[in-house]
Amino acid sequence: MTALLTEAERLAAALGPLSLSHVHRRIMAEGGQHPRRRAGSGTEFWQYRPLAPGEARGRVDWRRSARSDDLFVREREREEPGRLLLFADGSGSMRFRSSEALAEKGEAATLLLTALAMAARQGDEHVRVAGRPDARALPDLHAALLTSVFSVPETGALRAGDTIIWASDFLDSDDLATVTALARRGVTGVMLHIADPVEADFPFSGHVRFTRAEIGDPEADIGRAEALSDTYAKAWQEHQDRLGTMAADNGWALIRHRTDADPAVTLSAIARHLMSEAG
Structure with a gap:
């Protein structure tokens, strides 16, 4: 068992069994059943x-x-009955970390989703990886999350009454269209936004050169970072606002997680949201 899987097991044990059956009953009562x-x-x-x-x-x-x-x-x-589906963005930007002391964004996403899957399995829930119906045993499910290379989930098999937890930095241009399409189909969801602390804080000074995160991205020599601090802060806030609007317009939740934060706190926030859906 990998260190990440061991840590997910610890987090799930601390969270306890997570049962969403009452959430699914409410969704069905509102017309989200899948006959x-x-x-x-x-x-x-x-x-x-x-x-x-x-x-x-x-x-x-x-x-x-x-x-x-x-x-x-x-x-x-x-x-x-509705199912709990999980998806971790596997694109290149999720492999970023600003320090060896921190997890990559993709690793943080996989840790949270694997722990959530373990807790939901303890609550007798149907848990799947979106686009990977064959990943049923927990080690397979964990591996499917960890090895994804896609930035958005495959949506064909998702149906009304399902709940998806989508962990990503949401930098892909297709994110908004995918969330909207799923919401119109009757799928509820949580946008789990993963960020490295330097993305949020922009703590740079002096001469800075950024290398590409993904194939096709440009490299950028931005000169003195202090000159761009305000511009970056504005762009980052606009990104946060866009995600908030995306979630609100589609009736989804937006939960944020920094890779330097305690994953147990974020996991509890996800669980509280899912449980509150019972109204």
């Missing part, structure tokens, strides 16, 4: 079928049966 085309315990009518031999007559729908010589049962459509 399966087969009989089950849902609320929507599906079909009438003949009463089976040996089946209790108390199940007979007498109104429908009165129109025939046979006895019929009214069946409801099965509803599939």
Whole structure:
């Protein structure tokens, strides 16, 4: 077991079992259910079928049966419960760290999501990695989070009633469109914004040269950093405001995490939000 997985286990144990069944029931009550085309315990009518031999007559729908010589049962459509899906941005910018004493942004994201998955599994929740339905066992789930190379989740399999925790620095231009598309589909979510402290604080002085974080990014010799301090602070605040607006407009939550912060505090904030969704 890797050190990161061991730390996730410690964090999950401290958090305790996380059960979201009440959240899923509320989502279904608001119209977010995802019916399966087969009989089950849902609320929507599906079909009438003949009463089976040996089946209790108390199940007979007498109104429908009165129109025939046979006895019929009214069946409801099965509803599939919502799931908790996880996604960690695997793009190049998430491999950044400003100090050897800090985790990379991607490592911080993976730690938080793995711990959340462990706590949710303890609460008997259905947990998956978005786009990786085969990752079910915890080691596989952890590996799928850690090895992602995509900046946005594959959305095809997500459905109404699902909840996704999306950990990213949200620097990709497709982020807004993806969040909006998922929200319109009835998917709820948490945007978990991961930042390195130097991104937030811009503590540079003197002559600074920035190297590229991803293929295709330009390198920049910005000269004296003090001259750009105010401009950078304004741009960073605009990024924060954009994320806040993105979350609010789509009914999602925005939770921020710096890689120099205690992950237990951030994990508790995510859990509190998910539990508060019960209203």
